[in-house]
Amino acid sequence: MSEAPKIQINHLTKIYFKKHKAVTALKDINLSINDGEFVCLLGPSGCGKTTLLRILAGLEKPSAGEFHIRRTSKDRPLQSMIFQEKGVIPWLTVEENVAFGLKMRHMPKTTIKQQTDYYLEKVGLKEFRKLYPSEISGGMKQRVSIARAFANDPEILLMDEPFAALDEQNKFILQEELLTIWSETKKTVLFITHSIDEALLLSDRIVLMSTQPGQIVREKMIDVPRPRKVEAIRSNPEMEKEFVDIWEHLQTAVEKARQS
Amino acid sequence: MATKVEEIYMENSIAVEEQMWRKGRRRQQLKHMLTVASPVCLLVLWEVLSRTNIIDARFFPPPTEIIGTFFKMAASGDLFNHLGISLYRIIGGFLLGVIPAILLGLIMGMYRPVRYFFQPLVMALMPIPTLALMPIILIIFGISDFSKMITIAGSVFFPVVINTAAGVANIDGIYLDVAKNYGAKSKDFFFKIALPGALPVMLEGIQMGQAIALLTIVAAEMMGAHSGIGYLIWTSYKAFLLQQMYVGLILISFFGYFFSLLLRMLQKVLIPWKK
Numbered sequence: 001m002s003e004a005p006k007i008q009i010n011h012l013t014k015i016y017f018k019k020h021k022a023v024t025a026l027k028d029i030n031l032s033i034n035d036g037e038f039v040c041l042l043g044p045s046g047c048g049k050t051t052l053l054r055i056l057a058g059l060e061k062p063s064a065g066e067f068h069i070r071r072t073s074k075d076r077p078l079q080s081m082i083f084q085e086k087g088v089i090p091w092l093t094v095e096e097n098v099a100f101g102l103k104m105r106h107m108p109k110t111t112i113k114q115q116t117d118y119y120l121e122k123v124g125l126k127e128f129r130k131l132y133p134s135e136i137s138g139g140m141k142q143r144v145s146i147a148r149a150f151a152n153d154p155e156i157l158l159m160d161e162p163f164a165a166l167d168e169q170n171k172f173i174l175q176e177e178l179l180t181i182w183s184e185t186k187k188t189v190l191f192i193t194h195s196i197d198e199a200l201l202l203s204d205r206i207v208l209m210s211t212q213p214g215q216i217v218r219e220k221m222i223d224v225p226r227p228r229k230v231e232a233i234r235s236n237p238e239m240e241k242e243f244v245d246i247w248e249h250l251q252t253a254v255e256k257a258r259q260s
Numbered sequence: 261m262a263t264k265v266e267e268i269y270m271e272n273s274i275a276v277e278e279q280m281w282r283k284g285r286r287r288q289q290l291k292h293m294l295t296v297a298s299p300v301c302l303l304v305l306w307e308v309l310s311r312t313n314i315i316d317a318r319f320f321p322p323p324t325e326i327i328g329t330f331f332k333m334a335a336s337g338d339l340f341n342h343l344g345i346s347l348y349r350i351i352g353g354f355l356l357g358v359i360p361a362i363l364l365g366l367i368m369g370m371y372r373p374v375r376y377f378f379q380p381l382v383m384a385l386m387p388i389p390t391l392a393l394m395p396i397i398l399i400i401f402g403i404s405d406f407s408k409m410i411t412i413a414g415s416v417f418f419p420v421v422i423n424t425a426a427g428v429a430n431i432d433g434i435y436l437d438v439a440k441n442y443g444a445k446s447k448d449f450f451f452k453i454a455l456p457g458a459l460p461v462m463l464e465g466i467q468m469g470q471a472i473a474l475l476t477i478v479a480a481e482m483m484g485a486h487s488g489i490g491y492l493i494w495t496s497y498k499a500f501l502l503q504q505m506y507v508g509l510i511l512i513s514f515f516g517y518f519f520s521l522l523l524r525m526l527q528k529v530l531i532p533w534k535k
């Protein structure tokens with residue numbers, strides 16, 4: 001890996017200031033992510049992982065520090081985000097939602113049609129293209145969200161607990177589907193979750209965060225070969241050990257936060 | 261043997277569910293009947309009380325007689341002249357109020373400084389009844405159709421402005437995040453996010469405005485007009501032609517109902533994503 005990292009984060013800090021009181025949401029975050037790497041940010045709620053993602057998504061500004069996302073093509077957007085369950089726009093049809101990013105960037109009509117069709121097919125929503133989000137299930141909505149982000153063809157993908165609101169079965173199905181689509185494009189992904197299982201299944205590397213102040217405390221490489229399946233990860237004794245290890249870490253982090 | 265028992269069970273289950281379904285449908289029919297029944301009951305009660313002189317037939321002529329009067333007035337063609345001119349004023353005034361209200365409301369909803377600047381003005385001007393300003397409107401615009409339209413526009417404007425601004429301001433923040441993250445610029449943001457997002461609440465405001473327009477036209481035509489439904493009601497009242505007056509009142513009520521249905525249909529067309 002002689003190439004420069006795809007995402008480089010240096011000394012990123014975010015402080016919320018309210019009524020003469022400063023709360024440190026993120027403290028001195030340093031992280032570099034390679035091209036094509038799937039990284040999960042794992043931490044208890046309130047550890048600032050969403051804040052970090054929102055900063056990278058351009059929705060919030062850091063108080064100090066900087067980040068850089070390496071560009072390979074001028075026509076590509078820097079990043080696209082897959083939001084939590086409610087991120088599908090209710091007044092646009094499935095098709096319009098998937099085409100949203102391309103339309104906002106005023107791409108040529110044929111490109112929009114091509115990309116939209118391709119990813120609608122990929123997530124199995126071709127026959128539902130004319131429906132509104134209120135007419136489809138939660139799992140299908142998240143498929144729309146995934147298709148929208150991939151169709152936009154960004155440099156990197158950001159995912160903010162996209163499967164947190166789904167039931168267990170749907171979650172497994174969508175996780176595997178995401179991996180399939182991802183393996184075709186090999187995009188760099190930064191994925192937020194509080195589920196250890198999810199992180200073990202999806203990532204090349206897990207970045208563990210602790211709360212108050214939110215900072216990176218440990219990193220873990222997960223070198224299970226791909227393609228991965230839910231059953232395989234579940235029955236892998238190596239992964240069981242990793243699970244317990246991460247769980248112990250999270251427990252101490254939560255307890256420390258409680259005492260302070 | 262076992263299959264036979266099973267069959268019987270199946271048949272029974274279907275019969276039970278069929279009965280439930282029939283019951284449900286009957287309940288549905290009852291609901292429809294009740295909806296139709298309320299105005300019919302009122303009219304029948306009115307008719308009976310009036311015919312039996314329990315209530316004074318001079319002030320409350322029986323509905324059948326009012327209908328007769330309606331046909332007589334309709335035959336002379338006079339009624340349609342009044343109706344036409346009132347409709348012209350209502351629709352003109354309605355559009356004159358609604359269109360600027362939507363524009364200002366959207367801008368107020370989208371840009372906070374604009375909202376803070378105009379909000380106190382809207383709040384302070386809203387409680388002033390436009391009808392109270394009728395004399396001044398008449399001085400400026402004369403006894404023309406336009407002065408009626410201005411009066412209606414003034415009353416319709418406020419509920420629509422307030423609802424439109426609230427509609428935009430209350431769009432869920434996550435959609436704004438999505439728009440920003442996917443690079444929506446101002447024009448696209450306006451047409452793809454702000455306008456459709458505000459539409460449901462905005463249409464509620466327009467529905468309210470429609471009712472206010474009807475309330476206003478009658479009063480406005482009583483003051484400075486030589487034609488229209490309001491004028492008809494007022495002159496009939498002064499001449500003690502109460503049957504004619506009731507024809508006017510019922511027509512207004514009919515139009516209120518009709519416009520409500522029309523807007524309800526418009527709602528279905530404009531917001532197909534809501535069920």
